[in-house]
Amino acid sequence: MGSSGFSWKLPDHPKLPKGKPIAVIVLDGWGEAKENEYNCIHIAETPTMDSLKKGAPEHWRLVRAHGKAVGLPTEDDMGNSEVGHNALGAGRIFAQGAKLVDLALESGKIFDGEGFNYIKESFETGTVHLIGLLSDGGVHSRLDQVQLLLKGLSERGVKRVRLHILTDGRDVLDGSSVGFVETLENDLANLREKGIDARIASGGGRMYVTMDRYENDWSVVKRGWDAQVLGEAPYKFTNAVEAVKKLRAEPKANDQYLPPFVIVDESGKSVGPIVDGDAVVTFNFRADRMTMLAKALENENFDKFDRVRFPKIRYAGMLEYDGELKLPRHYLVSPPEIDRTSGEYLVHNGVRTFACSETVKFGHVTFFWNGNRSGYFNSELEEYVEIPSDSGITFNEQPKMKALEIAEKTRDAILSRKFDQVRINLPNGDMVGHTGDIEATIVACKAADEAVKMVLDAIEQVGGIYVVTADHGNAEDMVKRDKSGKPQLDKNGQVQILTSHTLEPVPIAIGGPGLAPGVRFRTDLPDGGLANVAATVMNLHGFEAPSDYEPSLIEVVDN
């Protein structure tokens, strides 16, 4: 124990043994909801997950995965991968980016901070560019925060603003982009009346332009760069509302996949390329899908694509996106300080760890799990394996994704007996659920269930323990519902397909031959959430959890 009294050493659990290999499986986007035709998990053949459910209430239960249980501002906020995996890995509930930005805007502190002062130096002579996801989804960004940021800029002497918008349709209904752009245009018109030269300069759908993650496909970021920085795109319009409406009709893209466009003036010139002396703010608070652009905007040495021009700008993120890489150097709001995560503790206590997913979710069980920190804590005890994801497709085209490959690698890791913990994310329910394709999502859920089986079979062979859970809902409800729970219809009388996550709780199941006989879920934590899982897993490894962790979900009763 150091002089501060802090120690990484975890006390031994009074009853549970050490040395049982544990598989922690996170099914992405796998919530629990009523059984009906829009519940793809229910419709799909999922014998493995169904059999786990039979262990209720001692070995199967539900946990909260949305709202305040995962550090989001309100109970109306659906869960998401970032906050879900943060809670799973850190064992405590931290006020998350969405909330921290709200507080900084409310108090006005955002406008006194280092990041804002830094960009302010461009107000007099340069343009301030705001780049980010335009919706009220609250997963990566929120429109009301952008509105308050614009207000703050206008009150503090900004002369020229350009918005580079990314349309959503993934955390909100497809087609809602038009309304968000109209709202923004209205705000910008008000700013223009006050003498501020404020316009939308470019746009594109989030999944096709800019918001790739974990370096799956740099061409996505390049498309955005060309439009935002160089002012070049295959589609040119003089008005952003018209741009979104027309591109939705022809080439009939949905909001997530709108092709890149730039707004041009009467002479056909782009109204807002990013040039020397300008300031740029990326207004997403969530890191995973802004990190690649942040690198392109900030790094002198960059070889992922030809930037053509690398303007000398003052760049600030809404938040710091990577604490380890210190990326970006300047930011408007400090991120949650997620320290002392369970991964770090376990490594300090000699637990050898294997983590695996495919590219599109790889950072979830590494970066997010470890408190938004990239890299290993101890490369001698940890191995992180990334299975390359398909790129350039929408995942309903390949709904099985790499579930089998993830499971095979994990099975091999378990059977090698080189690891005490294997931790994986199975993306299917979520990634295919986001496409809104019900048939494909059913195939996806079946594939995830088969992958779970393969891992559980390996755990059986080595006498280990499994913990199967999820990070938030998605595939269990694919329709937008009204307040009474009935499917909502659009103006053509069609049900509105829900591409986003949900507010549903998620299952957690424990078992395996290594599970000590008296272990069962406690009954005194009915509101338990994802943050309670870390202490649970630490117990199963034979350790007591740190005293400030959310309590363990299990108890050990004498038989």
Ligand SMILES: O=C(O)[C@H](O)COP(=O)(O)O
């Ligand atoms: O980034 C995404 O794909 C969605 O906005 C949220 O999905 P995730 O939180 O499951 O990654």
Ligand SMILES: [Mn+2]
């Ligand atoms: Mn997720």
Ligand SMILES: [Mn+2]
């Ligand atoms: Mn998702």
